[in-house]
Amino acid sequence: MGSTRRLRSAASAVAAFVLLVVLWELAKLVLPDAGVTVGGTRILPRTDDAAMPHVWTVLARLGAPEVAGAAEPRAVGAAIASGALFTLGLALGGLVLGGIAGVLLAVLMQRFAVAEKAVLPYVIASQTVPLIAIAPLVAGWGGKIAIGGWAWEPWASVMVISSYLAFFPISVGMLRGLTSPREADVEMFRSLAAGWWTTLVRLRLPASVPHLVPAVRLAAAAAVVGAIVAEISTGTRGGIGRLIIEYAQSATGDPSQMYAAILGAAVLGLVAAGAVGLLELALRRYRGSVA
Amino acid sequence: MSAPVGGAAAAGGVGAVAGPGRRFRGVSVIVAPVVFGAAVLVVWQLVVTVGGLPAFLLPAPTAIAEQIGAQFPVLLETAAVTGGNALVGLVLGFVLGVLLAILAAGVRVVSDLVTPVVLAASAIPIVALAPVFTTMFGSTTEIPRRLVVMVVVVVPVYVSTARGLRQVRPVHDELMVALAATRRQYTRFVRLPGAIPYVMTGLRLAAPAAVIAAIVAEYFGGLQNGLGSRISAAAANTAYARAWAFVAASIVLGLLFFLAGLLAERLVTRNRPGGAS
């Protein structure tokens, strides 16, 4: 039963993406090249090759050299892959940094009621506020400050922004998890004369796993978005975000290279989500504890 | 953030776990964050003015406040552009998300096809689609940014609505069978009204996300008349206090959308429609 259902959902996922490709090509075939404009507003897109390249053109572009006639030609696909890996590394670093900070803050808030009351409203509000807007500002740190002899590199700005975005979902999810044990369980630990630390390690941490996993999933997606946006606004070279902008500016007549890079960014997001999925699998034994 | 709890409701829920006296808690819920916020501002000001923190790292709150005053008309203008884009995208995405979820709940094939796409969309950086829409619709219209917002909004609204439509209590299920209700009656009396809190939760989650998407989409090119482009332009000109002024406006705009979403959720779930004609 379970395996047929999994097969079905895998098949329907493939079908869904095939359908998207078909819709794209159908739009190119059916709609006028210049799109449809009503009262000066274009309500349907331009569908010529300069706006919506064929799917196969985009894919073929992966194998083409990045810059025609360069001394050491590098395939677009290779550039995108290395850019995506670079960004993935930064996002992962941001996720780890933000995760550690988030967990620590959550433990602090669980331990001290005053800390929770003072800080939590800001944590909640910050989730709903466009924090990513400060990305161009953190970018200004690059090359201007040094910490203990180590000059601040632009990629560090990217990682800071990425960790900033990953931090909030994790701290909120973790706090919810730490406070999730039932009153009866907490009282049981108290009756055993277990201290705060024992209760934390033996009860609250295991109980927080089911809340933490979805938080990490959110945080991972936020870290990837943060890294890409930060690369763009800091002008950090080497990552997929910068690649998208470079390709967009260099190829106005032929956007397929840019589309390939965007595709790479999408794959990057899926890879990050897949990694969280693996983590979830590893922590499966704790899943039953959430009601 | 999954069930119709979260946001401020979650804050209240978590806060209610500890807390000695009811009265003390009632006061400290307001006082503690206000004191904390004021303390942060004072320390920030002192660190910058006394500690000599360079402006590119962090300008002083007073400098930012000054810029807010100086730039006020521009702030309003750009915030209106960004807010307008966020609002149009939010409405479009909300309607699309709810309709898709209702369709998916009724037709299995639709659910099979739409669900994987939406799940994938929740994992990928949707704002990176901004250049695609700009190429397709041209860089002189607001449409690309609105479309980015729409796609960003569809995801939480669809996921939340679909969950609400699935979440029928077994006892209601049995009751409707026992009453020999038709499929349409079942949908009208039980499934749709039962899903409404979830729909509103989706809207509340999506509202601030719409603002964020509208701002970030500007970093990817297209028309440069909103808050996002002002922030990057000011930062590029090393006018950091001015940039922070626009960040502050972004924060206010985001909070406005969040509070509006929260209010809508509260209003609708308080006077829940009877489902009766």
Added chain:
Amino acid sequence: MSTERNAETNAAGNAGISAVELQGVDKTFGVVRALAGVDLTVAAGEFVSLIGPSGCGKSTLLRVVADLVEPTAGTVAVAGTSARQARLDQRYGIAFQQAGLLDWRTVAENVELPLQVHGVGRAERRRRAVELLELVGLAEFAGARPAELSGGMQQRVAIARALAPSPGLLLMDEPFGALDEMTRERMQAELLRIAGETGAAVLFVTHSIPEAVVLSDRVVVMSPRPGRITEIVAGRRPPVAGDDLVPDTVEDVRETAAFFEAVTAVREALRKGAATEGHAE
């Protein structure tokens, strides 16, 4: 008014047609025999309880009667027709352990639900809801939301809802299972009064021996693996003599020797059922 209408329905019902007739009912879930060869007749206006340990199939049996579960074998007749037809015609009302009210509707709107499903007009629905809420003693809560009501009150609304189409048969699946003991006893008296006033037959699933005895004309004792009827014991349902008298009579019944005898008889029957189960395996 409603009483008159019900009296008519049940007068017809009393003219020979049983509320429920089960013959050789079998139900298998995969390899589990939930019900094996169940024969049971519930006369019009009769109060019959189903009692037995978990897994004896009493809830399944109730669901077979309600046409929520289809039997693997055997025949089911409800109010002289098939279970399916009886469901389509709303010949029975049903109440579950959870009240299962729709919390976005007012109390009155919840009571109206079965009538609304069957296309009864708004004015008529309103009128009937007022009557039924009076019957269960909740007239002043018509405009309240279910969340504002206590568990016992919610369950009374659920009973009023079950009675909305004036059914000749009431199916109840541990309706008082989630209530505290005091509320529970009060609800039992209420139910006896309502059953007496409407003249409806009741098929009542319960875990509680005293509850089964005090409510029922007959107590059907069941045993598990496979689910079957092992014995039928006479209950001690008090006679109905007008609205106000019933609570007292119920209290009186609980203290009679006959009540304790019946309780003992049911307990013995349950024990015997458990014993034969042990032998069978």
